[in-house]
Amino acid sequence: MRISILVPSYNEEESLPHLMAWIERVMKEYNESDFEVIVIDDGSSDGSWKVLQSLKEKYPFLKAIRFRKNYGKSSALNTGFRHASGEVVITMDADLQDSPDEIPELVRMIEEEEYDIVSGWKKVRHDPLSKTIPTKIYNAATRFLSGISLHDMNCGLKAYNKDVVKNINVYGEMHRYIPVIAKAAGFSKIGEKVVRHQARKYGTTKFGLERFVYGLLDLLSITFVSKFGKRPMHLFGSLGLLSFFLGFVILVYLSVSKIWWNETGIATRPLFFFGIITVLLGAQLFLTGFLGELMISQSAGQHTYQVRDTIDLDLD
Numbered sequence: 001m002r003i004s005i006l007v008p009s010y011n012e013e014e015s016l017p018h019l020m021a022w023i024e025r026v027m028k029e030y031n032e033s034d035f036e037v038i039v040i041d042d043g044s045s046d047g048s049w050k051v052l053q054s055l056k057e058k059y060p061f062l063k064a065i066r067f068r069k070n071y072g073k074s075s076a077l078n079t080g081f082r083h084a085s086g087e088v089v090i091t092m093d094a095d096l097q098d099s100p101d102e103i104p105e106l107v108r109m110i111e112e113e114e115y116d117i118v119s120g121w122k123k124v125r126h127d128p129l130s131k132t133i134p135t136k137i138y139n140a141a142t143r144f145l146s147g148i149s150l151h152d153m154n155c156g157l158k159a160y161n162k163d164v165v166k167n168i169n170v171y172g173e174m175h176r177y178i179p180v181i182a183k184a185a186g187f188s189k190i191g192e193k194v195v196r197h198q199a200r201k202y203g204t205t206k207f208g209l210e211r212f213v214y215g216l217l218d219l220l221s222i223t224f225v226s227k228f229g230k231r232p233m234h235l236f237g238s239l240g241l242l243s244f245f246l247g248f249v250i251l252v253y254l255s256v257s258k259i260w261w262n263e264t265g266i267a268t269r270p271l272f273f274f275g276i277i278t279v280l281l282g283a284q285l286f287l288t289g290f291l292g293e294l295m296i297s298q299s300a301g302q303h304t305y306q307v308r309d310t311i312d313l314d315l316d
Contacts, residue, residue: 244282
């Protein structure tokens with residue numbers, strides 16, 4: 001299979017028929033028949049699954065996975081990544097705000113320019129200020145902390161080399177930071193392409209202010225994980241050493257003062273309590289590092305999701 005198109009979807013029953021028709025038209029113009037479209041229905045509460053079942057009769061390239069409940073976009077993408085068979089994997093949202101017309105050029109950049117990831121950049125957006133302003137702040141913070149120069153990290157329209165999606169694990173709300181996760185896994189050739197942004201025609205946006213807050217928290221998490229996820233002792237051990245050494249020096253100083261200069265009231269001095277606290281904190285940080293190393297060595301890091309139904313996909 002040359003191309004896999006992954007479409008995470010939640011309550012987009014009105015958009016799905018238009019999206020499938022749009023993808024079919026683009027692929028015919030592109031003279032491409034070796035492709036699949038995998039829709040991951042993230043526990044929709046509307047009639048999305050019935051729509052997908054009816055669309056399968058018209059579009060043989062369509063495949064679908066249905067979750068038992070709403071797990072979130074990261075879970076949908078992670079599941080889609082596992083079942084994609086294309087050499088180039090395209091992700092796009094189901095709400096018609098991502099244009100399938102961008103697919104041929106994204107595929108070309110992966111195949112001919114050998115990018116690991118090409119991220120869409122919605123340079124001109126048709127979103128309210130309540131969404132665009134937080135997005136700009138989020139992107140600036142992500143560029144600063146990750147060192148990846150992408151203008152639109154959270155754009156749903158992206159293209160991947162197959163090796164990328166088969167070697168990363170996306171969970172929680174980390175779909176926003178897939179380029180960061182990929183870079184940490186060794187896929188460093190990351191580019192971007194200006195893409196057209198469509199105004200939403202159907203349904204309602206899933207974006208809320210809480211996502212902005214969660215996004216910043218996730219950014220801190222992924223920054224930590226990408227740097228120390230495989231070696232937590234490097235962080236906690238270093239902090240533990242520093243804290244323990246500081247406390248040890250303080251207590252030695254106080255002990256010498258007591259023995260050699262016969263100072264009194266040492267046990268009531270704030271410095272004495274500070275020394276004890278830093279020694280204990282150092283020991284705790286060491287223990288945290290050891291526990292982190294133990295968890296990494298024992299955990300396979302796999303996340304599973306309950307699938308309710310599939311269309312033309314074998315999950316075994």
